[in-house]
Amino acid sequence: SGESSEGETYTVGIDTTYPPFEFEEDGEYTGIDIDLINAIADNQGFDIEFSAMDFGGIIPAMQAGQLDVAIAGMSITEDRKEIVDFSDPYFEAGISLVVNEDNNDITSLEDLEGKTVVVKSGTTGADFARENQEEYGFEITQLDDSPAMFQEVSNGNADVLFEDYPVIAYAIAESDLDLKVVGDRLTGDEYGIAVLKGENADLLDQINAGLQELRDSGEYDEILNKYIAE
Numbered sequence: 001s002g003e004s005s006e007g008e009t010y011t012v013g014i015d016t017t018y019p020p021f022e023f024e025e026d027g028e029y030t031g032i033d034i035d036l037i038n039a040i041a042d043n044q045g046f047d048i049e050f051s052a053m054d055f056g057g058i059i060p061a062m063q064a065g066q067l068d069v070a071i072a073g074m075s076i077t078e079d080r081k082e083i084v085d086f087s088d089p090y091f092e093a094g095i096s097l098v099v100n101e102d103n104n105d106i107t108s109l110e111d112l113e114g115k116t117v118v119v120k121s122g123t124t125g126a127d128f129a130r131e132n133q134e135e136y137g138f139e140i141t142q143l144d145d146s147p148a149m150f151q152e153v154s155n156g157n158a159d160v161l162f163e164d165y166p167v168i169a170y171a172i173a174e175s176d177l178d179l180k181v182v183g184d185r186l187t188g189d190e191y192g193i194a195v196l197k198g199e200n201a202d203l204l205d206q207i208n209a210g211l212q213e214l215r216d217s218g219e220y221d222e223i224l225n226k227y228i229a230e
C-alpha cells in the first residue's frame, strides 16, 4: 500500500437508504458497500468519513469538491464517466420492473400505456424511464429515495417502479411491502466505486488494489454472503 496516503482521510459519499448495499442499523452505517470500503481503507491504510445524502446529490457533491469517493450501488455508465473515474466493477446488477403484488395486468413495458412509473432522481432507473417513455406512453414521477418509491407502488399511488434487482429483491424479502418483480431484467450493468475524474489516479489505484486483495483473500465473498443469501 502507498506510503503517501498513510493516514489520509477521505470523504466517502453514500446513499444510506439502499439496503443491502448501504443502510443504517442501530445508528451505524452497514451493508455491502460500507463493509467493502471499510475493508479497502483498512488494507490500503487510509481513513474514511462517510457523508450520507440522496443518491441524486452524490455526483454534484463530487463535482463541488465535497466528496473524494462515492460508493452507492452506483452503476458504471458512459455518461458518468465524463465526470468520474470508476474502479474495477464489484457487483453485477440491472433494472427490474416492479408492481403491486395484486397487479396482474402489467408484466412488461408493453403494458405501461397511460400508467404511472416512479423512479429515483439521478439514477439509471430514471434514465431508463426517460429513454422509454415515448415508446411506451407512461407518466414519470421522480422521488429522492428508494423507500419513498417503494411506498408509492405498495400503497397503490403509482403503478410501477424501476429499481436495481438486488435492491428490490432484498426489500421484498426483508419488509412487508406489497410488491413483486415482473418479467426479465430490463438492463444489465455493473457497480463501481467513483472518484472525481482525472484528479485521483493514486487513490483509484489503491481502491482497485484493495478490492483485488479482498477478492483474493475471500473477504469479498464473505461480505456478500453476509447480506445476500446464496
Ligand code: GLN
Binding pocket: 015, 018, 055, 072, 073, 074, 075, 076, 093, 120, 122, 123, 124, 125, 164
Ligand atoms: N445503480 C443505480 C444507479 O447507479 C441506482 C443507485 C442508487 O439508487 N443508489 O443509478
